[in-house]
Amino acid sequence: MSDIGLILSIGVIVVGLLWLTIRSLTGREVERRIIFLFIGISVAIPLLFNITVSEKATPIVKGIYDKVENLPSGSKILISFDYGPSMAPEVEPMSDAFLRHALAKGHKVFIMGLWATGQSLGAAAVDKIVKPEFPDKVDGVDYINIGYKAGNQGVLNVIITDFRKMYATDVNGVDLDSVEIFENIRSLKDMDLILCVGGGFPGIKEWVLFAADPGNIPLAGGSAAVATPLLYPYYPKQLIGLLGGIKGAAEYESEMKKNYPRFADMPTPGLNMMGPQTLAHMVVMAFIVIGNLSFFFAKRRKK
Amino acid sequence: MKRQLPLAMVFIFGFLMIIQYFIPHEYSEWVNAFLMDWMMIIGVFALALGLWSLTRVSWDKVRQKKPNWGYSIVTLAGLFLMMFFGFDYFRHFSTAVGSDNYMYIHFYRHIVIPIQATMFSLLAFFIASAAYRAFRARSLLATLLLVAALVIMLRFNPFLGPLQPIMEEFSVWLLNVPNLAAKRAIVIGVGLGMVATALKVILGIERAYLGKD
Known part of the structure; x- marks a missing residue:
């Protein structure tokens, strides 16, 4: 179930980000609510499908x-x-x-x-x-x-x-x-x-x-x-x-x-939240990259 | 006298507190403990003052129907309802019975906690929006900041495969060397600044705390 969730969430996010990239590079405005929607999806899907990641203590x-x-x-x-x-x-x-x-x-x-x-x-x-x-x-x-x-x-x-x-x-x-x-x-x-x-x-x-x-x-x-x-x-x-x-x-x-x-089945909110946090971080990173790409493209267009 | 007395008190007690740190004697410890007790008492009065101030400001807003006065009703209702339940329906004022009051616990767990958690969670949306719109590599320093932020965020990412240990190592270096050096410099700078400000207050050079009158 979590594999399906992972594939689904990554799929939705990748397709969406591609659409966003094309939109940004062609100089069209990306509304704030679209960005909010992306964050909502990237947090909600991992929570729904219980996507967790393994951790090792540093x-x-x-x-x-x-x-x-x-x-x-x-x-x-x-x-x-x-x-x-x-x-x-x-x-x-x-x-x-x-x-x-x-x-x-x-x-x-x-x-x-x-x-x-x-x-x-x-x-x-x-x-x-x-x-x-x-x-x-x-x-x-x-x-x-x-x-x-x-x-x-x-x-x-x-x-x-x-x-x-x-x-x-x-x-x-x-x-x-x-x-x-x-x-x-x-x-x-x-x-x-x-x-x-x-x-x-x-x-x-x-x-x-x-x-x-x-x-x-x-x-x-x-x-x-x-x-x-x-x-x-x-x-x-x-x-x-x-x-x-x-x-x-x-x-x-x-x-x-x-x-x-005895803690094998204990509630692990920290581990459970790492899935949504990881995906949300990936989306934020993608936004930073897309934002910068559109910034440089716009600069080049101006020149 | 209205200004001289507070200035003299600040000077005397300020220096007393500095000196007692350097005198490892039981009398000195007693002075410290005695003054700390006073600090607690003053703290309790500050709490009462805050309560009075909040009530007065909110009530004035409601009475004069200032913009958003409805929120002030919610503030006042929340304040007094929690006090009402916290004192166990105003039946127990000197015991801790109220902290087990059914309504007090439920208001706290099912209203205060979700509201505050929701407000804090909204930050994620605004951070994402700000990252897209404002986090641009406009200069060398901005680019360095951007790269550092990306590396730190990638450190948490388990989908990087063989790159993950490298990112982890690099991010640990970033945190432990440049970040730590800068932070320690800031901490020492702030510390020295606080000492200078405290001395200015004790010596009566800085008098803003006395107010305008």
Whole structure:
């Protein structure tokens, strides 16, 4: 089925692009809605026919995977949901993968957010992943959602010395002093790994500047593709790894599927979205080439 | 006094925050923690101020029937409905019960998330249109940018066959060498600029934050 879809989508796109090329080269205007239609088709068909592509983890992704994998079971991993719904389709596959991987390895997971929207998205992740897939994990023992606090990087400045100054309770109003997972935890410095998922402000950069670097805490993260090149300067010193956009999420998912039989049938939104993204990229590239060809032809005609 | 007092406060607290970084002593840490607590409190007041400002601006728009005033009704309705549900129908103000409120969760998951995701997704269409109309090799620099963009996009493409590892290697080089060098230069430049601006604010040379009055 996916082969038929692939052939169909490539066929439709190639024929359409040829028509567009001829039209552009003859100097006729290509309406914006035709371009929109092409993008719509190149995204919709792969989704309908479930076209996926195989992925292999690159070193920048493997760095995070190996870190989570090599930490002794019961290590403390903090996942910060620093994004909103607009970014969720792109970065949620990353936070989902981090959460699954950390829990499967038996680590203790602390969920928080520097974005107000992160609290609900963290709670949604607990409902979607932890409760159905890890029913043996107990809230307050194996994982906890401490939610959001206003203050952006100021929050990090406080919790790097004392969590309880900022967070007296978790999102359910349970006193942090009464939960098992928070025993022997005073500040961020007690975490074995911080995973920040985001792509805006505050985000990974703030975690580097105000938590990981001053506290000497291992940090990794996942970021929206547009923000990823801005974060490369922090890799590999301040960031042990970075998932860039859907591609990064897909690589992480493929690594999990390869190494964990229990994740063979897990939802893989990252891998699923690589098909539409690849075809959409091809169409955008074709548009750039066609646009430039028509530009040079028009220039020559003028001469 | 109206101007001198804020300037003096900025000077004192600004320098206090700089100095405490260089004094590894418990008193210094205490000062830092104390001032951070103040920052949190001020942050909460800013939230209240934002709420008031949004309500006032939207309400004025509705009252005066300014262009697109209908959207302001939606803004106000969204704001107060989410507060109503978030405080569990105004029954619980000091506990987190509201975050489990059925309507609060459903409004968030089935209205806020799809709306924002849709708005962000629309970018793909506009990027494609812009790529066709504006991304032209008009000069050497524009051509370099265009080639770099194509290589980076091709890196993701699994249909390139034997060319894919070469593209991957080339794109990694592009990201790790020229991009990284430029980005690090920008980061250092921005950092130095921020230090200079902060010093100007602390020393009272830059006073725009005080307003016009």
